[in-house]
Amino acid sequence: MFRLGCAALACLVALLWAGAAAPADQASWHVGEAGRVFHPAVVRHWRGAQTQALVTQIWYPVDPALAEATHDIGAPGHPFFHGHPAVVDAPLSSVRATYPLLVLSHGTGGSADSLDWLASALAAEGYIVAGTNHPGNNALEPMTRDGFMLWWERATDASEVIDGVLADPMLGPHVDRDRIGAVGFSLGGYTVLELAGARTNLAAFERFCTSPQADAICHPPEAARIHEDPGAPALTLATLSPETKASRARAGASYRDLRIKAVFAIAPALGEAFDSTSFADVTIPVSLLAGEADVTAPVNTNIHRIAGFMPKANVTMVPGASHYTFLDTCFPAAVEHLATICKDNPGVDRDAIHAQTAQRALDFFAATLPAGGS
Template identity: 40%
Template sequence: MSHGTGGSALGMGWFGRRLAEKGYIVVGANHHGNTAIEPYQPEGFLCAWERSRDLSTLLDKFVRDPKYGGHIDQKRIFAAGFSLGGHTVIASAGAVYAKDQFLAWLADQPGVNGPREFPDLGDHVERLTENSEPFRTSMTRHGHSYHDPRIKAVFAMAPAPTVRGFTTDSLAEITVPIYIQTGAADQECPVESCTNWLGAKNPSFQIEILDGDIGHYVFLSEPTKYAIEDVPEIAIDPAGINRRTIHQHAADTADRFFSATV
Protein backbone atom coordinates (compact mmCIF):
# COMPACT_ATOMS: atom_id res chain seq x y z
CA MET A 1 0.00 0.00 0.00
CA SER A 2 1.54 3.28 -1.16
CA HIS A 3 0.57 6.70 0.26
CA GLY A 4 0.24 9.97 -1.60
CA THR A 5 2.99 12.53 -1.93
CA GLY A 6 4.02 13.87 1.47
CA GLY A 7 1.60 11.51 3.25
CA SER A 8 2.04 8.35 5.27
CA ALA A 9 0.88 4.78 5.57
CA LEU A 10 -1.20 5.83 8.56
CA GLY A 11 -3.12 8.25 6.36
CA MET A 12 -4.23 5.23 4.34
CA GLY A 13 -5.09 3.29 7.47
CA TRP A 14 -8.80 3.37 6.61
CA PHE A 15 -8.08 1.28 3.51
CA GLY A 16 -5.61 -1.08 5.16
CA ARG A 17 -7.87 -1.74 8.14
CA ARG A 18 -10.87 -2.58 5.99
CA LEU A 19 -8.87 -5.01 3.86
CA ALA A 20 -7.26 -6.56 6.93
CA GLU A 21 -10.76 -7.19 8.30
CA LYS A 22 -11.40 -9.16 5.10
CA GLY A 23 -8.35 -11.35 5.70
CA TYR A 24 -5.60 -9.52 3.81
CA ILE A 25 -2.14 -8.94 5.23
CA VAL A 26 -1.63 -5.24 4.53
CA VAL A 27 1.83 -3.69 4.40
CA GLY A 28 1.96 0.11 4.23
CA ALA A 29 5.10 1.82 2.96
CA ASN A 30 6.39 5.13 4.33
CA HIS A 31 8.41 6.37 1.37
CA HIS A 32 11.64 7.93 2.61
CA GLY A 33 11.94 11.67 1.97
CA ASN A 34 8.33 11.84 0.80
CA THR A 35 6.52 10.92 4.00
CA ALA A 36 4.99 13.05 6.74
CA ILE A 37 6.58 10.92 9.47
CA GLU A 38 9.97 12.59 8.83
CA PRO A 39 11.24 15.90 7.40
CA TYR A 40 10.59 16.20 3.68
CA GLN A 41 13.54 15.88 1.33
CA PRO A 42 13.32 17.13 -2.27
CA GLU A 43 14.91 13.93 -3.55
CA GLY A 44 11.96 11.99 -2.17
CA PHE A 45 9.57 14.11 -4.22
CA LEU A 46 11.64 14.31 -7.38
CA CYS A 47 12.63 10.64 -7.68
CA ALA A 48 9.20 9.03 -7.66
CA TRP A 49 10.49 5.87 -9.39
CA GLU A 50 12.25 4.92 -6.16
CA ARG A 51 8.84 4.28 -4.58
CA SER A 52 8.22 1.15 -6.65
CA ARG A 53 11.57 -0.13 -5.49
CA ASP A 54 10.38 0.51 -1.93
CA LEU A 55 7.36 -1.73 -2.50
CA SER A 56 9.45 -4.55 -3.97
CA THR A 57 11.93 -4.31 -1.09
CA LEU A 58 9.11 -4.48 1.47
CA LEU A 59 7.64 -7.46 -0.34
CA ASP A 60 11.01 -9.20 -0.28
CA LYS A 61 11.17 -8.62 3.47
CA PHE A 62 7.68 -9.82 4.29
CA VAL A 63 7.69 -13.02 2.24
CA ARG A 64 10.81 -14.03 4.21
CA ASP A 65 9.54 -12.80 7.56
CA PRO A 66 9.23 -15.64 10.10
CA LYS A 67 5.98 -14.24 11.51
CA TYR A 68 4.15 -13.34 8.30
CA GLY A 69 5.89 -15.17 5.45
CA GLY A 70 4.16 -18.50 6.00
CA HIS A 71 0.74 -16.82 5.87
CA ILE A 72 1.28 -14.99 2.57
CA ASP A 73 -0.26 -16.57 -0.52
CA GLN A 74 2.27 -15.48 -3.12
CA LYS A 75 -0.26 -16.11 -5.88
CA ARG A 76 -2.48 -13.39 -4.36
CA ILE A 77 -0.22 -10.36 -3.96
CA PHE A 78 -1.79 -7.03 -4.85
CA ALA A 79 -0.79 -3.35 -4.74
CA ALA A 80 -2.91 -0.31 -3.94
CA GLY A 81 -2.02 3.37 -3.82
CA PHE A 82 -3.41 6.89 -3.63
CA SER A 83 -2.28 9.88 -5.71
CA LEU A 84 1.50 9.52 -6.13
CA GLY A 85 0.92 6.09 -4.61
CA GLY A 86 -1.38 5.42 -7.56
CA HIS A 87 1.51 6.33 -9.86
CA THR A 88 3.72 4.02 -7.81
CA VAL A 89 1.58 0.92 -8.10
CA ILE A 90 0.98 1.44 -11.82
CA ALA A 91 4.76 1.60 -12.23
CA SER A 92 5.01 -1.64 -10.27
CA ALA A 93 2.66 -3.14 -12.88
CA GLY A 94 5.06 -2.18 -15.68
CA ALA A 95 4.58 1.49 -16.60
CA VAL A 96 7.90 3.15 -17.41
CA TYR A 97 8.50 6.80 -16.53
CA ALA A 98 10.23 9.17 -18.97
CA LYS A 99 11.33 12.34 -17.19
CA ASP A 100 11.56 14.47 -20.32
CA GLN A 101 8.06 13.48 -21.38
CA PHE A 102 6.67 14.58 -18.03
CA LEU A 103 8.62 17.86 -18.04
CA ALA A 104 7.32 18.64 -21.53
CA TRP A 105 3.75 18.15 -20.29
CA LEU A 106 4.45 20.12 -17.11
CA ALA A 107 5.75 23.07 -19.12
CA ASP A 108 2.22 23.64 -20.39
CA GLN A 109 0.80 23.77 -16.84
CA PRO A 110 1.01 27.44 -15.77
CA GLY A 111 2.59 28.31 -12.46
CA VAL A 112 3.41 24.77 -11.34
CA ASN A 113 6.76 24.41 -9.56
CA GLY A 114 5.90 21.61 -7.16
CA PRO A 115 3.05 20.00 -5.23
CA ARG A 116 1.28 21.77 -2.37
CA GLU A 117 3.50 19.91 0.12
CA PHE A 118 6.70 21.19 -1.56
CA PRO A 119 5.77 24.24 -3.68
CA ASP A 120 9.36 25.25 -4.55
CA LEU A 121 10.42 21.72 -5.51
CA GLY A 122 11.70 22.64 -8.95
CA ASP A 123 14.15 25.13 -7.46
CA HIS A 124 16.12 22.28 -5.84
CA VAL A 125 16.99 20.37 -9.01
CA GLU A 126 20.08 22.35 -10.01
CA ARG A 127 21.61 22.21 -6.51
CA LEU A 128 21.01 18.47 -6.17
CA THR A 129 22.38 17.78 -9.63
CA GLU A 130 25.58 19.63 -8.74
CA ASN A 131 26.07 18.39 -5.18
CA SER A 132 24.33 15.06 -4.63
CA GLU A 133 25.80 11.87 -6.03
CA PRO A 134 22.83 9.75 -4.80
CA PHE A 135 20.46 12.11 -6.63
CA ARG A 136 22.47 11.92 -9.85
CA THR A 137 22.58 8.13 -9.58
CA SER A 138 18.84 7.91 -9.01
CA MET A 139 18.19 10.13 -12.00
CA THR A 140 19.94 7.60 -14.24
CA ARG A 141 17.30 5.04 -13.18
CA HIS A 142 14.17 7.05 -14.03
CA GLY A 143 13.58 5.24 -17.32
CA HIS A 144 13.96 1.73 -15.93
CA SER A 145 11.12 -0.73 -15.57
CA TYR A 146 10.14 -1.47 -11.97
CA HIS A 147 7.60 -4.13 -12.87
CA ASP A 148 7.29 -6.64 -10.04
CA PRO A 149 5.75 -9.79 -11.53
CA ARG A 150 4.65 -10.96 -8.08
CA ILE A 151 1.95 -8.28 -8.09
CA LYS A 152 -1.18 -9.80 -9.63
CA ALA A 153 -3.47 -6.75 -9.67
CA VAL A 154 -3.36 -3.02 -8.92
CA PHE A 155 -5.95 -0.67 -7.39
CA ALA A 156 -5.09 3.00 -7.96
CA MET A 157 -6.98 5.84 -6.29
CA ALA A 158 -6.77 9.26 -7.97
CA PRO A 159 -3.37 8.67 -9.63
CA ALA A 160 -1.17 11.76 -9.68
CA PRO A 161 -0.30 13.98 -12.66
CA THR A 162 3.15 12.35 -12.76
CA VAL A 163 1.47 9.52 -14.69
CA ARG A 164 1.80 11.84 -17.68
CA GLY A 165 5.42 10.75 -17.69
CA PHE A 166 4.55 7.12 -18.38
CA THR A 167 5.44 6.10 -21.92
CA THR A 168 2.61 5.13 -24.22
CA ASP A 169 4.27 1.85 -25.20
CA SER A 170 4.82 0.72 -21.61
CA LEU A 171 1.21 1.49 -20.65
CA ALA A 172 -0.14 -0.36 -23.68
CA GLU A 173 1.93 -3.44 -22.83
CA ILE A 174 0.64 -3.81 -19.26
CA THR A 175 -1.27 -7.05 -18.78
CA VAL A 176 -1.62 -6.81 -14.99
CA PRO A 177 -5.29 -6.02 -14.18
CA ILE A 178 -5.60 -2.39 -13.10
CA TYR A 179 -8.61 -0.63 -11.55
CA ILE A 180 -8.57 3.18 -11.25
CA GLN A 181 -11.02 5.06 -9.04
CA THR A 182 -11.15 8.88 -9.05
CA GLY A 183 -13.55 11.59 -7.89
CA ALA A 184 -15.21 13.59 -10.65
CA ALA A 185 -14.36 16.89 -8.90
CA ASP A 186 -10.68 16.10 -8.29
CA GLN A 187 -8.73 19.33 -8.86
CA GLU A 188 -5.31 17.96 -7.90
CA CYS A 189 -5.43 15.05 -10.36
CA PRO A 190 -8.08 16.01 -12.90
CA VAL A 191 -9.97 13.11 -14.44
CA GLU A 192 -9.35 14.01 -18.06
CA SER A 193 -5.61 14.66 -17.79
CA CYS A 194 -4.83 11.76 -15.43
CA THR A 195 -7.30 8.88 -15.08
CA ASN A 196 -8.97 9.10 -18.49
CA TRP A 197 -5.60 9.68 -20.15
CA LEU A 198 -4.38 6.42 -18.64
CA GLY A 199 -7.52 4.60 -19.72
CA ALA A 200 -7.06 5.78 -23.29
CA LYS A 201 -3.56 4.28 -23.38
CA ASN A 202 -4.74 0.84 -22.27
CA PRO A 203 -8.43 -0.05 -22.71
CA SER A 204 -8.05 -3.01 -20.34
CA PHE A 205 -7.78 -0.63 -17.37
CA GLN A 206 -11.04 -0.51 -15.45
CA ILE A 207 -12.06 3.09 -14.74
CA GLU A 208 -14.57 4.31 -12.15
CA ILE A 209 -15.37 7.99 -11.81
CA LEU A 210 -17.15 8.81 -8.55
CA ASP A 211 -19.89 11.29 -9.42
CA GLY A 212 -20.67 14.56 -7.72
CA ASP A 213 -18.41 16.87 -5.70
CA ILE A 214 -15.96 14.15 -4.73
CA GLY A 215 -12.47 15.62 -4.74
CA HIS A 216 -8.94 14.40 -4.27
CA TYR A 217 -8.51 14.29 -0.51
CA VAL A 218 -11.58 12.18 0.15
CA PHE A 219 -9.16 9.25 -0.09
CA LEU A 220 -7.39 10.37 3.10
CA SER A 221 -8.52 9.30 6.56
CA GLU A 222 -11.55 10.87 8.20
CA PRO A 223 -10.27 14.13 9.70
CA THR A 224 -9.71 14.85 13.35
CA LYS A 225 -10.77 18.15 14.91
CA TYR A 226 -7.11 19.23 14.74
CA ALA A 227 -6.93 18.46 11.02
CA ILE A 228 -10.12 20.43 10.34
CA GLU A 229 -8.59 23.45 12.06
CA ASP A 230 -5.06 23.05 10.69
CA VAL A 231 -5.57 21.90 7.07
CA PRO A 232 -9.22 22.57 6.19
CA GLU A 233 -8.46 22.40 2.46
CA ILE A 234 -7.62 18.72 2.92
CA ALA A 235 -9.90 17.81 5.78
CA ILE A 236 -13.21 19.41 4.86
CA ASP A 237 -15.28 17.90 2.04
CA PRO A 238 -18.16 19.64 0.25
CA ALA A 239 -21.61 19.40 1.80
CA GLY A 240 -23.19 16.02 1.23
CA ILE A 241 -19.93 14.12 0.85
CA ASN A 242 -19.56 11.30 3.39
CA ARG A 243 -15.91 10.28 3.50
CA ARG A 244 -16.63 7.12 5.48
CA THR A 245 -19.12 5.88 2.89
CA ILE A 246 -16.64 6.52 0.08
CA HIS A 247 -13.92 4.70 2.00
CA GLN A 248 -16.13 1.67 2.43
CA HIS A 249 -17.00 1.69 -1.25
CA ALA A 250 -13.33 1.95 -2.25
CA ALA A 251 -12.26 -0.92 0.01
CA ASP A 252 -15.17 -3.13 -1.06
CA THR A 253 -14.43 -2.40 -4.71
CA ALA A 254 -10.75 -3.26 -4.26
CA ASP A 255 -11.62 -6.50 -2.51
CA ARG A 256 -14.02 -7.58 -5.27
CA PHE A 257 -11.51 -6.59 -7.94
CA PHE A 258 -8.61 -8.42 -6.30
CA SER A 259 -10.74 -11.51 -5.66
CA ALA A 260 -11.84 -11.65 -9.29
CA THR A 261 -8.30 -11.55 -10.69
CA VAL A 262 -7.01 -14.83 -9.21
Protein backbone atom coordinates in the same frame (compact mmCIF):
# COMPACT_ATOMS: atom_id res chain seq x y z
CA MET B 1 -17.63 3.43 -14.55
CA PHE B 2 -20.44 5.37 -12.95
CA ARG B 3 -21.29 9.05 -13.00
CA LEU B 4 -23.97 10.73 -10.92
CA GLY B 5 -24.92 14.29 -10.19
CA CYS B 6 -24.14 15.22 -6.58
CA ALA B 7 -27.83 15.61 -5.74
CA ALA B 8 -28.52 12.08 -6.91
CA LEU B 9 -25.67 10.55 -4.98
CA ALA B 10 -27.36 10.28 -1.59
CA CYS B 11 -30.41 8.40 -2.86
CA LEU B 12 -28.74 6.16 -5.43
CA VAL B 13 -25.40 5.27 -3.88
CA ALA B 14 -26.79 2.24 -2.04
CA LEU B 15 -28.17 0.83 -5.27
CA LEU B 16 -24.94 1.44 -7.13
CA TRP B 17 -22.92 -0.46 -4.60
CA ALA B 18 -25.42 -3.15 -3.64
CA GLY B 19 -24.00 -5.50 -6.24
CA ALA B 20 -20.58 -5.05 -4.66
CA ALA B 21 -21.58 -6.54 -1.31
CA ALA B 22 -19.42 -9.33 0.05
CA PRO B 23 -20.83 -12.87 -0.05
CA ALA B 24 -22.88 -13.76 3.02
CA ASP B 25 -20.63 -16.73 3.84
CA GLN B 26 -17.37 -14.74 3.67
CA ALA B 27 -15.45 -14.78 6.95
CA SER B 28 -14.82 -11.51 8.74
CA TRP B 29 -11.93 -10.90 11.09
CA HIS B 30 -10.83 -8.32 13.57
CA VAL B 31 -7.84 -6.25 12.49
CA GLY B 32 -4.35 -6.71 13.82
CA GLU B 33 -1.58 -4.15 13.43
CA ALA B 34 2.15 -4.57 13.73
CA GLY B 35 5.18 -2.51 12.79
CA ARG B 36 8.28 -3.68 11.02
CA VAL B 37 11.52 -1.95 10.01
CA PHE B 38 13.02 -3.55 6.94
CA HIS B 39 16.67 -3.07 6.05
CA PRO B 40 17.15 -4.18 2.42
CA ALA B 41 20.33 -6.15 1.83
CA VAL B 42 21.32 -4.06 -1.18
CA VAL B 43 22.79 -0.64 -0.40
CA ARG B 44 20.69 1.96 -2.20
CA HIS B 45 20.20 5.70 -2.52
CA TRP B 46 17.99 6.81 0.38
CA ARG B 47 17.02 10.18 -1.08
CA GLY B 48 18.54 12.15 1.80
CA ALA B 49 16.05 10.69 4.28
CA GLN B 50 16.73 10.78 8.01
CA THR B 51 15.59 7.18 8.38
CA GLN B 52 17.55 4.85 6.13
CA ALA B 53 15.16 1.93 6.40
CA LEU B 54 11.65 0.99 5.34
CA VAL B 55 9.42 1.71 8.33
CA THR B 56 6.38 -0.39 7.56
CA GLN B 57 2.90 -0.75 9.04
CA ILE B 58 1.16 -4.10 8.58
CA TRP B 59 -2.56 -4.79 8.94
CA TYR B 60 -3.74 -8.40 9.03
CA PRO B 61 -6.67 -10.63 10.08
CA VAL B 62 -6.82 -11.77 13.70
CA ASP B 63 -9.25 -13.89 15.67
CA PRO B 64 -12.58 -12.09 16.23
CA ALA B 65 -12.41 -13.15 19.89
CA LEU B 66 -9.54 -10.69 20.39
CA ALA B 67 -10.84 -7.28 21.44
CA GLU B 68 -9.86 -4.38 19.18
CA ALA B 69 -8.69 -1.20 20.90
CA THR B 70 -9.18 2.38 19.73
CA HIS B 71 -6.49 3.44 17.30
CA ASP B 72 -6.45 7.06 16.24
CA ILE B 73 -3.74 8.71 14.18
CA GLY B 74 -1.62 11.73 15.08
CA ALA B 75 0.36 13.08 18.01
CA PRO B 76 -0.48 11.56 21.42
CA GLY B 77 -3.43 13.43 22.84
CA HIS B 78 -3.90 15.35 19.60
CA PRO B 79 -5.06 12.89 16.94
CA PHE B 80 -6.15 14.29 13.60
CA PHE B 81 -7.36 11.14 11.78
CA HIS B 82 -9.89 8.58 12.95
CA GLY B 83 -8.28 5.15 12.87
CA HIS B 84 -9.93 1.76 12.73
CA PRO B 85 -9.80 -0.12 16.05
CA ALA B 86 -7.07 -2.76 16.04
CA VAL B 87 -5.30 -5.41 18.11
CA VAL B 88 -1.62 -4.53 18.33
CA ASP B 89 0.93 -7.29 17.73
CA ALA B 90 -1.67 -10.06 17.98
CA PRO B 91 -1.07 -13.43 16.32
CA LEU B 92 -2.25 -13.82 12.75
CA SER B 93 -5.56 -15.68 12.59
CA SER B 94 -5.12 -19.42 12.25
CA VAL B 95 -8.47 -19.85 10.47
CA ARG B 96 -6.63 -20.17 7.15
CA ALA B 97 -3.20 -21.52 6.37
CA THR B 98 -2.38 -18.65 4.02
CA TYR B 99 -3.67 -15.19 3.14
CA PRO B 100 -3.19 -12.93 0.13
CA LEU B 101 -0.76 -10.01 0.49
CA LEU B 102 -1.29 -6.44 -0.68
CA VAL B 103 1.51 -3.87 -0.67
CA LEU B 104 0.23 -0.34 0.02
CA SER B 105 1.77 2.93 -1.25
CA HIS B 106 0.81 6.32 0.21
CA GLY B 107 0.74 9.69 -1.53
CA THR B 108 3.25 12.56 -1.50
CA GLY B 109 4.03 13.68 2.03
CA GLY B 110 1.64 11.13 3.51
CA SER B 111 2.07 7.93 5.45
CA ALA B 112 0.84 4.37 5.40
CA ASP B 113 -1.40 5.24 8.36
CA SER B 114 -3.19 7.93 6.30
CA LEU B 115 -4.77 5.02 4.39
CA ASP B 116 -5.73 3.12 7.53
CA TRP B 117 -9.39 3.20 6.42
CA LEU B 118 -8.55 1.09 3.38
CA ALA B 119 -5.90 -1.17 4.88
CA SER B 120 -8.17 -2.04 7.82
CA ALA B 121 -11.13 -2.81 5.56
CA LEU B 122 -8.98 -5.15 3.50
CA ALA B 123 -7.46 -6.84 6.55
CA ALA B 124 -10.91 -7.42 8.03
CA GLU B 125 -11.76 -9.43 4.92
CA GLY B 126 -8.67 -11.63 4.99
CA TYR B 127 -5.77 -9.69 3.44
CA ILE B 128 -2.35 -8.98 4.86
CA VAL B 129 -1.64 -5.34 3.94
CA ALA B 130 1.87 -3.87 4.21
CA GLY B 131 2.44 -0.15 3.74
CA THR B 132 5.83 1.54 4.09
CA ASN B 133 6.60 5.19 4.73
CA HIS B 134 8.56 6.06 1.60
CA PRO B 135 11.99 7.48 2.54
CA GLY B 136 12.34 11.22 2.01
CA ASN B 137 8.65 11.61 1.21
CA ASN B 138 6.47 10.96 4.22
CA ALA B 139 4.68 12.78 7.01
CA LEU B 140 6.88 11.54 9.83
CA GLU B 141 10.13 13.34 9.02
CA PRO B 142 11.37 16.21 6.84
CA MET B 143 10.63 15.77 3.15
CA THR B 144 13.74 15.87 0.96
CA ARG B 145 14.06 17.11 -2.59
CA ASP B 146 15.16 13.70 -3.85
CA GLY B 147 12.32 12.03 -1.95
CA PHE B 148 9.93 14.43 -3.66
CA MET B 149 11.43 14.22 -7.16
CA LEU B 150 12.67 10.65 -7.68
CA TRP B 151 9.24 9.01 -7.82
CA TRP B 152 10.34 5.83 -9.61
CA GLU B 153 12.46 4.85 -6.59
CA ARG B 154 9.24 4.22 -4.65
CA ALA B 155 8.55 1.04 -6.61
CA THR B 156 11.77 -0.44 -5.25
CA ASP B 157 10.52 0.35 -1.73
CA ALA B 158 7.37 -1.66 -2.39
CA SER B 159 9.28 -4.63 -3.82
CA GLU B 160 11.62 -4.63 -0.83
CA VAL B 161 8.66 -4.56 1.54
CA ILE B 162 7.35 -7.70 -0.18
CA ASP B 163 10.79 -9.26 0.34
CA GLY B 164 10.64 -8.29 4.02
CA VAL B 165 7.15 -9.63 4.62
CA LEU B 166 7.92 -12.93 2.89
CA ALA B 167 11.02 -13.32 5.08
CA ASP B 168 9.17 -12.37 8.27
CA PRO B 169 8.94 -15.37 10.63
CA MET B 170 5.39 -14.56 11.76
CA LEU B 171 3.88 -13.48 8.44
CA GLY B 172 5.99 -15.00 5.69
CA PRO B 173 4.95 -18.65 6.07
CA HIS B 174 1.29 -17.58 5.87
CA VAL B 175 1.42 -15.49 2.68
CA ASP B 176 -0.13 -17.05 -0.40
CA ARG B 177 2.68 -16.21 -2.82
CA ASP B 178 0.41 -16.67 -5.81
CA ARG B 179 -1.97 -13.98 -4.51
CA ILE B 180 0.03 -10.75 -4.18
CA GLY B 181 -1.33 -7.39 -5.30
CA ALA B 182 -0.70 -3.68 -4.82
CA VAL B 183 -2.87 -0.70 -3.94
CA GLY B 184 -1.89 2.96 -3.85
CA PHE B 185 -3.19 6.50 -3.58
CA SER B 186 -2.06 9.56 -5.59
CA LEU B 187 1.72 9.23 -6.03
CA GLY B 188 1.16 5.77 -4.59
CA GLY B 189 -1.23 5.14 -7.48
CA TYR B 190 1.61 5.99 -9.86
CA THR B 191 3.86 3.68 -7.82
CA VAL B 192 1.61 0.64 -8.16
CA LEU B 193 1.30 1.25 -11.91
CA GLU B 194 5.10 1.08 -12.07
CA LEU B 195 4.97 -2.19 -10.17
CA ALA B 196 2.61 -3.43 -12.89
CA GLY B 197 5.21 -2.58 -15.54
CA ALA B 198 4.47 1.03 -16.54
CA ARG B 199 7.49 3.04 -17.63
CA THR B 200 8.08 6.71 -16.82
CA ASN B 201 8.89 9.34 -19.46
CA LEU B 202 10.58 11.91 -17.21
CA ALA B 203 11.45 14.29 -20.06
CA ALA B 204 7.82 14.42 -21.19
CA PHE B 205 6.64 15.30 -17.69
CA GLU B 206 9.24 18.03 -17.33
CA ARG B 207 8.26 19.48 -20.71
CA PHE B 208 4.59 19.49 -19.67
CA CYS B 209 5.39 21.33 -16.45
CA THR B 210 7.28 24.07 -18.29
CA SER B 211 4.57 24.47 -20.93
CA PRO B 212 1.48 26.72 -20.94
CA GLN B 213 -0.60 23.57 -20.32
CA ALA B 214 1.02 22.92 -16.93
CA ASP B 215 -1.57 22.32 -14.20
CA ALA B 216 -1.78 21.63 -10.47
CA ILE B 217 0.06 18.31 -10.70
CA CYS B 218 3.25 20.28 -11.35
CA HIS B 219 2.94 22.20 -8.08
CA PRO B 220 1.56 19.92 -5.36
CA PRO B 221 1.01 21.70 -2.04
CA GLU B 222 3.26 19.20 -0.26
CA ALA B 223 6.28 20.67 -2.09
CA ALA B 224 6.30 23.50 0.47
CA ARG B 225 7.48 20.98 3.07
CA ILE B 226 10.73 20.09 1.28
CA HIS B 227 13.61 20.52 3.70
CA GLU B 228 16.33 22.67 2.14
CA ASP B 229 19.87 23.24 3.37
CA PRO B 230 20.18 27.06 3.44
CA GLY B 231 23.79 26.79 2.33
CA ALA B 232 23.15 24.45 -0.59
CA PRO B 233 23.72 25.73 -4.14
CA ALA B 234 20.74 26.46 -6.37
CA LEU B 235 19.30 23.30 -7.84
CA THR B 236 20.33 22.71 -11.45
CA LEU B 237 21.24 19.61 -13.41
CA ALA B 238 24.88 20.54 -12.86
CA THR B 239 24.51 20.64 -9.06
CA LEU B 240 22.70 17.32 -8.69
CA SER B 241 24.55 14.68 -6.71
CA PRO B 242 25.98 11.67 -8.55
CA GLU B 243 23.35 9.49 -6.86
CA THR B 244 20.53 11.73 -8.04
CA LYS B 245 21.90 11.81 -11.60
CA ALA B 246 22.16 8.02 -11.59
CA SER B 247 18.57 7.73 -10.40
CA ARG B 248 17.30 10.11 -13.09
CA ALA B 249 19.11 8.03 -15.70
CA ARG B 250 17.07 4.98 -14.72
CA ALA B 251 13.74 6.80 -14.45
CA GLY B 252 12.46 5.08 -17.59
CA ALA B 253 13.47 1.58 -16.51
CA SER B 254 10.94 -1.14 -15.80
CA TYR B 255 10.13 -1.64 -12.13
CA ARG B 256 7.78 -4.53 -12.80
CA ASP B 257 7.53 -6.91 -9.87
CA LEU B 258 6.47 -10.26 -11.29
CA ARG B 259 5.08 -11.36 -7.93
CA ILE B 260 2.32 -8.75 -8.19
CA LYS B 261 -0.74 -10.06 -10.04
CA ALA B 262 -3.13 -7.05 -9.87
CA VAL B 263 -3.05 -3.36 -8.92
CA PHE B 264 -5.67 -0.89 -7.68
CA ALA B 265 -4.76 2.79 -8.13
CA ILE B 266 -6.77 5.51 -6.35
CA ALA B 267 -6.50 9.07 -7.73
CA PRO B 268 -3.31 8.16 -9.61
CA ALA B 269 -0.95 11.08 -10.20
CA LEU B 270 1.71 11.94 -12.81
CA GLY B 271 -0.35 10.99 -15.83
CA GLU B 272 1.81 13.29 -17.94
CA ALA B 273 4.83 11.15 -17.06
CA PHE B 274 3.31 8.38 -19.16
CA ASP B 275 3.02 8.18 -22.93
CA SER B 276 1.53 5.82 -25.49
CA THR B 277 4.38 3.32 -25.02
CA SER B 278 4.47 3.38 -21.21
CA PHE B 279 1.98 0.57 -20.67
CA ALA B 280 3.15 -1.84 -23.37
CA ASP B 281 4.41 -4.28 -20.73
CA VAL B 282 1.41 -4.06 -18.40
CA THR B 283 -0.40 -7.38 -18.72
CA ILE B 284 -1.95 -7.79 -15.27
CA PRO B 285 -5.40 -6.48 -14.26
CA VAL B 286 -5.54 -2.78 -13.33
CA SER B 287 -8.34 -0.85 -11.65
CA LEU B 288 -8.36 2.97 -11.57
CA LEU B 289 -10.58 5.07 -9.31
CA ALA B 290 -10.71 8.82 -8.65
CA GLY B 291 -13.02 11.60 -7.61
CA GLU B 292 -14.69 13.61 -10.34
CA ALA B 293 -13.90 16.81 -8.39
CA ASP B 294 -10.16 16.12 -8.09
CA VAL B 295 -8.28 19.37 -8.82
CA THR B 296 -5.02 18.27 -7.16
CA ALA B 297 -4.40 15.47 -9.64
CA PRO B 298 -6.67 16.90 -12.36
CA VAL B 299 -8.68 14.10 -13.91
CA ASN B 300 -8.03 14.98 -17.56
CA THR B 301 -4.24 14.86 -17.25
CA ASN B 302 -4.12 12.01 -14.77
CA ILE B 303 -6.72 9.24 -14.44
CA HIS B 304 -8.34 9.85 -17.83
CA ARG B 305 -4.96 10.14 -19.58
CA ILE B 306 -3.77 6.91 -17.94
CA ALA B 307 -7.03 5.12 -18.75
CA GLY B 308 -6.70 6.22 -22.37
CA PHE B 309 -3.47 4.24 -22.61
CA MET B 310 -5.03 1.15 -20.94
CA PRO B 311 -8.39 0.41 -22.56
CA LYS B 312 -8.76 -2.82 -20.59
CA ALA B 313 -8.44 -1.15 -17.18
CA ASN B 314 -11.48 -0.82 -14.93
CA VAL B 315 -12.25 2.87 -14.36
CA THR B 316 -14.51 4.27 -11.63
CA MET B 317 -15.24 7.98 -11.17
CA VAL B 318 -16.74 9.00 -7.83
CA PRO B 319 -19.10 11.99 -7.96
CA GLY B 320 -18.26 14.89 -5.68
CA ALA B 321 -15.07 13.36 -4.31
CA SER B 322 -11.89 15.41 -4.37
CA HIS B 323 -8.30 14.22 -4.09
CA TYR B 324 -8.01 14.19 -0.32
CA THR B 325 -11.40 12.55 0.18
CA PHE B 326 -9.38 9.32 -0.02
CA LEU B 327 -7.36 10.09 3.11
CA ASP B 328 -8.58 9.04 6.56
CA THR B 329 -11.50 10.95 8.07
CA CYS B 330 -10.39 13.89 10.24
CA PHE B 331 -11.46 14.72 13.78
CA PRO B 332 -13.56 17.91 13.91
CA ALA B 333 -10.78 19.76 15.73
CA ALA B 334 -8.41 19.09 12.84
CA VAL B 335 -10.73 20.21 10.05
CA GLU B 336 -9.91 23.92 10.26
CA HIS B 337 -6.21 23.38 10.94
CA LEU B 338 -5.88 20.88 8.08
CA ALA B 339 -8.61 22.19 5.81
CA THR B 340 -6.80 21.23 2.59
CA ILE B 341 -6.87 17.53 3.40
CA CYS B 342 -9.87 17.40 5.75
CA LYS B 343 -12.64 19.41 4.07
CA ASP B 344 -14.77 17.79 1.40
CA ASN B 345 -17.23 19.31 -1.03
CA PRO B 346 -20.77 19.99 0.24
CA GLY B 347 -22.84 16.82 0.38
CA VAL B 348 -19.82 14.48 0.28
CA ASP B 349 -19.77 11.79 2.97
CA ARG B 350 -16.12 10.75 3.26
CA ASP B 351 -16.89 7.68 5.36
CA ALA B 352 -19.44 6.46 2.82
CA ILE B 353 -16.99 6.94 -0.06
CA HIS B 354 -14.34 5.06 1.91
CA ALA B 355 -16.72 2.15 2.44
CA GLN B 356 -17.68 2.10 -1.23
CA THR B 357 -14.09 2.33 -2.41
CA ALA B 358 -12.93 -0.41 -0.06
CA GLN B 359 -15.70 -2.66 -1.35
CA ARG B 360 -14.70 -1.87 -4.93
CA ALA B 361 -11.12 -2.88 -4.06
CA LEU B 362 -12.32 -6.06 -2.35
CA ASP B 363 -14.37 -7.03 -5.37
CA PHE B 364 -11.47 -6.32 -7.71
CA PHE B 365 -8.95 -8.37 -5.75
CA ALA B 366 -11.45 -11.20 -5.18
CA ALA B 367 -11.75 -11.47 -8.96
CA THR B 368 -8.07 -11.02 -9.80
CA LEU B 369 -6.43 -12.83 -6.85
CA PRO B 370 -8.89 -15.71 -6.42
CA ALA B 371 -8.30 -18.43 -3.87
CA GLY B 372 -6.99 -21.48 -5.65
CA GLY B 373 -6.23 -19.38 -8.75
CA SER B 374 -3.19 -19.84 -10.91
